[in-house]
Amino acid sequence: xxxxxxxxxxxxxxxxxxxAVAKNLVxxxxxxxxxxxxALTHRPRTLEQSGLPQDSRIELHSGVDLRGNLDQxxxxxxxxxPNLNEVTHxxxxxxxxxxxxxxxxxxxxxINVGMTHNAVHATDKLCPELKFLVLQTGTNNYGVAVFxxxxxxxxxxxxxxDTPRIPSPYGDEIFYYAQVDLIKExxxxxxxxxxxxxxxxxxxxxxxxxxxxYVEPLGLYLALYRYVNGAGAEVPFPGTLKxxxxxxxxxxxxxxxxxxxxxxxxxxxxxxxxxxxIADSADPGSWSRKWPILxxxxxxxxxxxxxxxxxxxxxxxxxxxxxxKEMCEKYGLHFRTIPPESWIFVxxxxxxxxxxxxxxxxxxxxxxxxxxxxxxxxxxxxxxxLAEAKFIPxxxxxx
Numbered sequence: 001x002x003x004x005x006x007x008x009x010x011x012x013x014x015x016x017x018x019x020a021v022a023k024n025l026v027x028x029x030x031x032x033x034x035x036x037x038x039a040l041t042h043r044p045r046t047l048e049q050s051g052l053p054q055d056s057r058i059e060l061h062s063g064v065d066l067r068g069n070l071d072q073x074x075x076x077x078x079x080x081x082p083n084l085n086e087v088t089h090x091x092x093x094x095x096x097x098x099x100x101x102x103x104x105x106x107x108x109x110x111i112n113v114g115m116t117h118n119a120v121h122a123t124d125k126l127c128p129e130l131k132f133l134v135l136q137t138g139t140n141n142y143g144v145a146v147f148x149x150x151x152x153x154x155x156x157x158x159x160x161x162d163t164p165r166i167p168s169p170y171g172d173e174i175f176y177y178a179q180v181d182l183i184k185e186x187x188x189x190x191x192x193x194x195x196x197x198x199x200x201x202x203x204x205x206x207x208x209x210x211x212x213x214y215v216e217p218l219g220l221y222l223a224l225y226r227y228v229n230g231a232g233a234e235v236p237f238p239g240t241l242k243x244x245x246x247x248x249x250x251x252x253x254x255x256x257x258x259x260x261x262x263x264x265x266x267x268x269x270x271x272x273x274x275x276x277x278i279a280d281s282a283d284p285g286s287w288s289r290k291w292p293i294l295x296x297x298x299x300x301x302x303x304x305x306x307x308x309x310x311x312x313x314x315x316x317x318x319x320x321x322x323x324x325k326e327m328c329e330k331y332g333l334h335f336r337t338i339p340p341e342s343w344i345f346v347x348x349x350x351x352x353x354x355x356x357x358x359x360x361x362x363x364x365x366x367x368x369x370x371x372x373x374x375x376x377x378x379x380x381x382x383x384x385x386l387a388e389a390k391f392i393p394x395x396x397x398x399x
Contacts, residue, residue, distance in 0.1 A: 006034045006265065007086040009127065011095030011119050013039035014050065014059065016204030016213050017136055020253035021091045021260060026055050028258050029266055034089075040064050051207030051389070066094060066115035073118040077126055084132060087127035089264050091134045092119055105148075109175035116179045120186050132264040132272075133194040135183055136256070137176035141275075142166075146173060146356045152173035153308050157247070158282070158360035159178055161198070161275045184273075193272035199251030200279055200359060203350060203378040205385045214346040214392070215382045217338050221296045221313050222383075223392035224320060227327045231299040235293045237352025238311040244287045244304065252378035259369050267367045277359040277369075284358035285375035293376030297383055297395060310351050315342035329395040341389045 012018035022039040035060045039050070044062045052058055063075045077084060096111045116135070123130060140146065141164040143153040152170050156163075165177055176196075183194050204213050225235055237244050259278045263271035288304070295302030305311070317324075317338065328335050343367050373381070387394040 006088045006131075007036040007038065007129075008034050009038045009040070009087045009090045009123060011040050011064075011066070011082075011090070011092050013052075013281050014041040014043065014045060014206065014208070015095060016202055016206050016253050017199075017256060018091065018093035019050070019206045019339040020204065020257040021054065021093060022052055022058065022111070024254060024257045024261060026053050026057065028261055033261075036086065038087065040081075042066070045208065049208050066118045067096065067111060068118070070118050070121055073122045074112075074299060077122055080298060084126045085128055087123070088129050088131045089134075089262060090119075090123045090127070090130065090132075090249065091136075091264075091280060092116060094119065098348055105173040105251050109173050109178070110374055112175045113178040113182070117182050120183055124186055124190065124192075129161060130190075130192040132192055132268050133183065133187075134260045135194065135196045135263050135331065136260065137179065137196055137198050137275075138202075139198060139200045139277075139357060139359065140174055141176050142357070143171060143174065144355065145172060147352055149250065150355075155355050155357055157284070157356050157358045159277065159357060160360045161277060161363050176337060180275075195263050195269050195271040195273070196275040196313075198255065198277050198359070199256045200249055200357070201251065201353070202253055202256065203250055203280075203382050204253035205382050205389075207389050208355070214342075214349045217267055217313070217317075217342050217346050218379075219383045219392050220324075220336060220338065221317060221385045222295065223301065224317070224324050224327060226298045226300055226342075227393075228320060228323050234301045234303050235295050236303050236311065237287055237305040238352075239287065239305060240310070240354060241305055241308045242354035243350055244291070246354050247284035247286050247356045247358050248353070249281060249284060249361075250290075250375075250378050251279045252373055254379065254381075255280055255371055255373060258371060262369050265365075267369075270367045274363075276364045277361055278364055278369075279359050279361060280373035280378045281375060282358070282361040283375055284356070290379065294379050299379045299395075310347050313346065313354060314338075314340070317343075318328075327393070331390075333390050336391055344376075 010022045013022045027035045039060045041062045047060045061080045142159045147169040294301040386392045
């Protein structure tokens with residue numbers, strides 16, 4: 001574990017998961033565990049723009065397009081990344097939402113399976129010292145977000161890793177299954193091991209982009225709501241009544257990344273070939289518990305939903321852009337544009353994921369990973385990170 005000869009390769013380092021992995025590799029499980037951290041992004045980005053630690057061990061390489069064919073990916077990686085032969089650990093956190101928010105879910109599946117195939121086989125070919133590979137998937141392993149077949153899929157929490165796959169045709173869009181199968185096949189006869197890590201809806205933040213996370217838009221909304229309505233104002237939950245009371249186990253980006261590093265470096269033999277749920281806590285948290293905590297972080301009073309529908313946060317946000325500009329000027333904040341697709345992501349989380357889906361953490365606890373974050377506190381950590389980056393006022397800054 002203390003060897004400084006470990007070299008990490010992180011695919012998807014501009015996303016909320018890959019960014020957190022690259023950031024935490026600097027210090028976890030020890031500051032000496034990794035001697036190099038190779039972070040890969042598709043779009044051009046400097047280390048300073050990335051918001052990653054300014055650490056000499058981190059190197060950021062852009063321009064590896066996993067959506068090409070394998071020969072193209074091999075060529076790009078060889079051309080752009082020096083000394084790939086040193087890589088010992090690979091973390092696959094890349095994801096393409098090129099066709100997201102459309103009905104063509106099978107195209108999303110095919111793109112992501114192809115990307116995973118290229119990353120896995122390129123790493124296998126170019127990294128002879130590879131010891132371990134980590135694939136991050138999610139709770140859609142259990143079918144929680146297969147919206148078109150919600151009435152056909154039974155969800156029986158707490159969700160456990162040995163739950164059978166959702167059968168065809170209901171599970172056809174779940175690309176995690178094909179990702180796991182291709183890694184199993186690639187690993188046959190090889191010296192490297194692998195595991196799969198399954199978070200639930202991710203609480204995360206990346207400094208340079210508004211990504212596929214509902215926490216940043218929610219934090220911006222609550223900060224502006226406080227600015228417009230003042231301290232102590234009542235802010236109703238913006239989703240449905242069902243969503244207000246369902247239970248789940250949130251997964252924060254830092255805790256997810258630490259679990260992935262832990263399994264690959266501290267417990268590689270126990271983790272090899274296995275899947276592990278990961279969440280902030282096994283304690284099921286409903287929005288009825290979390291909403292008052294989140295609102296309270298901004299000096300607001302979180303209350304029950306006023307109607308059984310989406311409360312059009314996006315409309316409210318757009319109608320209050322002049323006040324948002326005033327707030328940015330008053331507190332010296334960086335102006336953020338929330339794209340329509342981010343609001344769709346927020347709306348889906350508050351109106352569609354309306355069944356109990358908490359996960360069992362018994363398996364990951366059994367191999368010694370015990371870090372926890374109390375219900376609701378994961379969101380507040382991200383709000384603090386947003387404030388630190390000057391996207392919302394710090395909790396104590398409101399006047």
